[in-house]
Amino acid sequence: MSAPLKVGLAGLGTVGTAVVQLLERGRDKLAARCGRPIEIVAISARSRGKKRDVDLKKFRWFDDPVELARDPSIEVLVEVMGGAGDPAKAAIEAALGAGKAVVTANKALLARHGQKLAVLAESRGVALNFEASVGGGIPVIKTLREGLNGDSFTRIYGILNGTCNYILSRMEQDRLAFADCLREAQRLGYAEADPSFDVEGHDTAQKLSILASLAFGTKLDPAAIYVEGISSITLADLDAAAELGYRVKLLGVAVKTEAGIEQRVHPTMVLRESAIAQVMGVTNAVTVDAQGLAPITLVGPGAGGLATASAVVSDIADIARGVRALPFGRPAARMTATRKAPMQHHEGGYYIRLLARDRPGTAATIARRLAQQKISLESIVQRHVSGAERASTSGRSGQPVPVIMITYATSEDAVRRALSAVRRDRVISGRPQVIRIEKN
Numbered sequence: 302m303s304a305p306l307k308v309g310l311a312g313l314g315t316v317g318t319a320v321v322q323l324l325e326r327g328r329d330k331l332a333a334r335c336g337r338p339i340e341i342v343a344i345s346a347r348s349r350g351k352k353r354d355v356d357l358k359k360f361r362w363f364d365d366p367v368e369l370a371r372d373p374s375i376e377v378l379v380e381v382m383g384g385a386g387d388p389a390k391a392a393i394e395a396a397l398g399a400g401k402a403v404v405t406a407n408k409a410l411l412a413r414h415g416q417k418l419a420v421l422a423e424s425r426g427v428a429l430n431f432e433a434s435v436g437g438g439i440p441v442i443k444t445l446r447e448g449l450n451g452d453s454f455t456r457i458y459g460i461l462n463g464t465c466n467y468i469l470s471r472m473e474q475d476r477l478a479f480a481d482c483l484r485e486a487q488r489l490g491y492a493e494a495d496p497s498f499d500v501e502g503h504d505t506a507q508k509l510s511i512l513a514s515l516a517f518g519t520k521l522d523p524a525a526i527y528v529e530g531i532s533s534i535t536l537a538d539l540d541a542a543a544e545l546g547y548r549v550k551l552l553g554v555a556v557k558t559e560a561g562i563e564q565r566v567h568p569t570m571v572l573r574e575s576a577i578a579q580v581m582g583v584t585n586a587v588t589v590d591a592q593g594l595a596p597i598t599l600v601g602p603g604a605g606g607l608a609t610a611s612a613v614v615s616d617i618a619d620i621a622r623g624v625r626a627l628p629f630g631r632p633a634a635r636m637t638a639t640r641k642a643p644m645q646h647h648e649g650g651y652y653i654r655l656l657a658r659d660r661p662g663t664a665a666t667i668a669r670r671l672a673q674q675k676i677s678l679e680s681i682v683q684r685h686v687s688g689a690e691r692a693s694t695s696g697r698s699g700q701p702v703p704v705i706m707i708t709y710a711t712s713e714d715a716v717r718r719a720l721s722a723v724r725r726d727r728v729i730s731g732r733p734q735v736i737r738i739e740k741n
């Protein structure tokens with residue numbers, strides 16, 4: 302058996318602690334599989350005195366993760382501190398600069414500096430592995446980087462944020478409002494105290510930028526992504542979706558179009574019988590469309606200490622075995638600038654829910670505005686208002702009545718123009734709800 306692979310671990314939180322546990326628990330099996338043992342020799346975190354679930358006495362302690370990265374006793378830096386800047390960035394640069402391999406779970410850092418770090422890793426001939434950065438325990442990075450023919454991808458989309466999927470699932474299954482489900486997600490530890498990063502789609506956008514670069518060879522550029530969160534989704538939308546044969550999911554989508562690579566994160570209607578629609582709760586899923594291949598969907602735990610640590614350990618095991626792929630599956634220096642496909646040019650079907658004023662001419666006005674933008678309707682449903690409701694608030698002449706429309710493929714621009722005109726005509730109340738439909 303060869304000499305052990307010596308690991309420096311920066312970060313001892315949810316993921317770092319689970320990495321220590323998994324490496325200890327799987328020590329012999331991993332050694333047998335890799336042909337050499339994997340040993341953590343040194344660690345770093347913010348607070349040395351903090352009580353932790355693992356015994357850390359046998360590891361050398363570093364107050365500064367950058368010093369840990371430079372220390373000659375380690376061959377691999379495992380960065381699980383998080384954060385888009387220093388010390389994570391400085392520590393990774395120090396390790397790569399010193400010719401050491403790096404494993405990281407840090408999507409925020411990769412989304413911002415991934416290409417530069419990949420160029421550095423390639424110039425030193427060392428690995429930069431980041432399986433845990435997207436989809437937690439799902440091996441989606443390896444699948445895109447090594448498992449499929451990289452030139453043939455046409456679209457990649459997925460449920461990349463467990464918190465959002467949990468909220469949408471609970472809303473639908475237990476008939477609860479968004480705010481109640483969010484509170485429940487926070488209570489269960491699925492959502493942060495400040496949940497906006499998750500529910501407004503930014504976490505999904507960071508992960509999508511990594512997937513898009515792997516799939517299409519574009520430079521990582523989260524700013525090129527159109528982002529819309531789930532906080533405006535109501536039970537009425539989920540009910541209408543179910544009635545029309547759809548389910549609402551927060552998807553990250555990257556797709557090759559004639560105008561460039563379209564990258565977008567938004568609530569999306571997916572066909573209820575599709576693989577991605579079956580994914581409920583905190584589970585994540587990614588579907589890959591490639592030429593000449595039926596769609597491939599990978600489903601699994603998107604977060605959590607052990608699931609994420611399993612991806613980290615698999616990355617370390619590759620290094621122990623001497624397996625090294627280019628970080629983004631192609632030379633990073635040749636990744637191309639993203640030609641951002643403007644969202645106004647997005648084409649697809651749309652779900653539109655609006656509150657139409659119940660008075661003569663409303664339907665004709667809405668129909669005229671849609672026709673002016675060459676939007677045709679696949680279906681239109683006017684919700685009946687019950688006798689009780691009619692007697693109380695809505696349903697009297699002039700009061701709003703919910704109308705739900707599904708359009709045939711049209712452009713984002715056309716939908717926006719038509720709805721602005723309808724609002725100017727004052728035949729609807731409030732803002733129309735618009736949800737894009739993804740063919741799948």
Ligand SMILES: NC(=O)c1ccc[n+]([C@@H]2O[C@H](COP(=O)([O-])OP(=O)(O)OC[C@H]3O[C@@H](n4cnc5c(N)ncnc54)[C@H](OP(=O)(O)O)[C@@H]3O)[C@@H](O)[C@H]2O)c1
Pocket residue numbers: 311312313314315316317345346347348349351364366380381382383384387388406407408409433434437603604605606609
């Ligand atoms: N949690 C998940 O389910 C999950 C899933 C996928 C990816 N990830 C990614 O994995 C990484 C770690 O996440 P986590 O949930 O394990 O985070 P966490 O529980 O907050 O742990 C962060 C760790 O980093 C240490 N740390 C933070 N700032 C530091 C600094 N300036 N110097 C030294 N150490 C520092 C902290 O030290 P103290 O303990 O002393 O405070 C802590 O041990 C992040 O990039 C995250 O995006 C997490």
